[in-house]
Each structure stands twice: as C-alpha cells, then as structure tokens.
Ligand SMILES: Nc1c(NC[C@H](O)[C@H](O)[C@H](O)CO)[nH]c(=O)[nH]c1=O
C-alpha cells in the first residue's frame with residue numbers, strides 16, 4: 465500500500481507497549497537537515513508519547529545517509545534496546561541517488577542480520593523535496609513517528625525472544 469493511502473503518523477496507542485524501561489539511539493543524517501529534523505521530531509515525540517524518558521533517547525549526527533551505516537553500527541554497541549536511522553535522500557541529476565539508497569539500505573539490513581540490536585530504517589528516498597516534506601510531518605504524516613513505533617515493537621520482540 466502506498467504511503468499516499470496510509471498516514472505515517474497514525475497509531476493506536478492502546479496497541480503499543482509501554483516503553484518506559486527502554487533506551488533508544490537515534491542517528492540523524494545532516495544532509496537535507498530540514499527534512500531530517502522533522503523526522504527526528506516525529507520520532508522523539510512518539511517515543512515520549514509512549515512512555516520513553518527523555519534521558520533514554522541518545523542522539524548522534526552523521527554527515528549523510530551513507531554514514532548512517534557506520535553511525536548505527538557504533539550505536540548498536542551502546543546500551544540501547546533499538547536504533548533508529550534517520551536520513552533523507554533526494555534524487556539529483558545523476559545516478560548517485562541510486563547508489564546511496566542501495567548502499568544505506570543494504571548496510572542497515574546487514575546491521576540487523578549481523579548484530580543483536582534492531583536498527584529501524586527511517587530513510588526517505590524521494591524524487592523531490594516536496595515528497596520529502598509530505599512524509600516528514602506533511603499531508604502524509606511523519607515517517608519518524610512510524611519508525612519510533614517500529615522501534616518500540618522491535619525492542620519488545622528482542623526482549624521477549
Ligand atoms: N545526495 C545525498 C547524500 N549524499 C551524501 C552521501 O550520503 C555521503 O554522505 C557522501 O557520499 C560521503 O560518503 N546524502 C543524503 O543523505 N541525502 C542526499 O540527498
């Protein structure tokens with residue numbers, strides 16, 4: 465189902481486990497920072513809304529989405545229950561978009577396979593800035609909110625498995 469048919473910010477709080485005992489790491493790319501800051505706010509607010517203590521949210525910055533791979537690998541070594549990778553990749557004139565998107569996708573997938581701490585993929589890969597605006601607090605909601613809910617659910621799955 466396309467994002468256009470599902471608001472990214474909608475969740476039923478009654479179905480989300482209380483996360484007051486969990487600690488989360490959030491790694492934020494500086495490229496397209498107006499977008500990534502919006503994604504971070506969505507994630508932060510959703511974690512707080514579901515009981516996470518502000519001191520249990522650790523934020524690190526990296527230059528671009530490709531560096532999310534290394535930043536999240538190091539964040540996994542911290543005492544956190546889950547990691548959220550936040551980035552915004554927007555198509556330019558060349559094929560660089562394709563390689564950044566594929567690289568960060570495969571890299572974060574590898575971190576989930578190789579290490580114990582779940583890493584949530586909150587990387588927008590858009591054709592233009594308008595699509596990114598719409599998915600970071602605009603008409604389609606906020607992918608950061610979606611990522612925070614996923615992080616809570618995966619922290620519970622890790623704890624119970
Ligand atoms: N064009 C975008 C980039 N490019 C930079 C790379 O992510 C990386 O930082 C660079 O290649 C050095 O390793 N990054 C984004 O996050 N978003 C873009 O639109």
Ligand SMILES: CC(=O)[C@@H](O)COP(=O)(O)O
Nearest residue numbers: 554555556557558560561
């Ligand atoms: C995703 C990118 O790396 C891209 O925005 C860079 O722009 P360009 O392809 O015009 O060099």
